[in-house]
Amino acid sequence: MTAATVDVQTDSPAETRALAARLAEESRAGDRIALTGHLGAGKTVFAKGFAEGLGVREVVNSPSFTLMAEYAGRLPLFHQDLYRLAGAEEALAGGLLDERQQTGVTLTEWAERLPAALDPDRLTVAIEIGDGDQRRISVSGDRGREHGRYLDAAADWADRRTGA
Ligand code: ADP
Numbered sequence: 001m002t003a004a005t006v007d008v009q010t011d012s013p014a015e016t017r018a019l020a021a022r023l024a025e026e027s028r029a030g031d032r033i034a035l036t037g038h039l040g041a042g043k044t045v046f047a048k049g050f051a052e053g054l055g056v057r058e059v060v061n062s063p064s065f066t067l068m069a070e071y072a073g074r075l076p077l078f079h080q081d082l083y084r085l086a087g088a089e090e091a092l093a094g095g096l097l098d099e100r101q102q103t104g105v106t107l108t109e110w111a112e113r114l115p116a117a118l119d120p121d122r123l124t125v126a127i128e129i130g131d132g133d134q135r136r137i138s139v140s141g142d143r144g145r146e147h148g149r150y151l152d153a154a155a156d157w158a159d160r161r162t163g164a
């Protein structure tokens, strides 16, 4: 087993954005990241920061009326929001796992709606709401699936934050 989870706490939207931007520096073409957590957890805030880290200049918002939005950066960013998705069949029919994504990084909000079995290589970033502006951000991946870069960057971030 090479699966691992690294927990990072953030105390503000700006901190979540900065963490996401740092993680984006590790991204490579073909990476896919599942963003999970309740409404208002900070998935879109994370996506905005990740886009900044990729050098995207456009404003990133939730792709409410399309399942997927595309932005140009160091790598193309594909931003998906599955909130309104009825089921996995619709996801596949709608091209949610298409070949173009191999050229860039895919961030998927409400990835809970798409069974992990359909996309076993994805990294998961789970955001839990704490007191006030506190969020616990858990980065879960598998070193065997080349998620080590993200796990190490998140662990460095957590260490530096706590002054370790
Ligand atoms: P989601 O996409 O998960 O539904 P959003 O990113 O749209 O959530 O909204 C998150 C909300 O929570 C924003 O209003 C943001 O300002 C607020 N917020 C407060 N603290 C944090 C934090 N530490 N990280 C991210 N967002 C935070």
Ligand code: MG
Residues within 6 Å of the ligand: 043, 044, 062, 109
């Ligand atoms: Mg959102």
